Amino acid sequence: MNDHISLSRRAARTLALLAVLGANLMLSMPVWAELSPALDRISISVGSYRGDPKFNASLNTPYGDLQSGDIRLGKDTMPRVKADMMIFDSQGLSFDYFQYKQAYAGSIASNTNINGTSLTTVGSANLDIKLDFAKLAYKWWLGNGNTVVGLGAGAAYYRIGLNANATASVNSATAAISNGYRENAVAPLLEIGVRHAFSPDLRLFANVSGAKKSGGQLHGEVYNASVGVEWFLVKHVGVVVDYSMNQLDLQRDATITEKFKVRSQGPSAFVKVRF
16 A cells, blocks of 8 residues: 555645646747647657566576576556646656566476486475666757657666565575565666557557667666557547556666566556546
8 A cells, every 4th residue: 555655645746846847848839830639749648568477487496597587467457647848849758657566476497407417406485576677868850740750869767676585495405595686777768659640639659679688687688669649538638548568677686686577568548637
């Protein structure tokens, strides 16, 4: 409950800052060219993502890597916030944030070959994972008709917290692992999007982005793709429905090397306000 309250407060502060910044920009630049009907000067979307994640984790032990294998954890609802703001007539900022939380308890195993001898390690693990992911991109929009293409470059921020407790046994020996940490990292981001307006109140969009960080203690890749539709019931307020696919491959190099992969896909629904 406290996590949801904290998330709501952070989202509210972020949206308030974007709104104030956008209002100041609009007041300081009184002359605007006419935008494509596929774009808005400022828009804020708040909603949730209903994903069906597939999870895979591995922990290294004195007997090799213990792997969970691909596990379907059941559908999960994740809060999500998006915002877009035009700074100039064809350039602007795009922001996206979501949070992923999941717990896993189950068996883990490893098959290792040491000096020609095959060893099978079996054990159990309890993993609690929390991932915050945000991206901010500067976009150039090409075209001014009903269809526009956006090319973006920026940064992705991700923060991961992991508590891991595991036991492993092979022959008569047993190894125990207990580890907890919180790490964050920033990675360069590239993004491309397409938007088409059937009318100012009915629009289609598609977007693909990717972030990759090679160095540092926490590194990996994050990819996202989505396609959806916007429908404005009134001039400034509408609903957005999309279907997105997300893939996160992250690794933390320390005394114990931990790897985890999350692949998720599913629909999102937002309430969108535009100015």
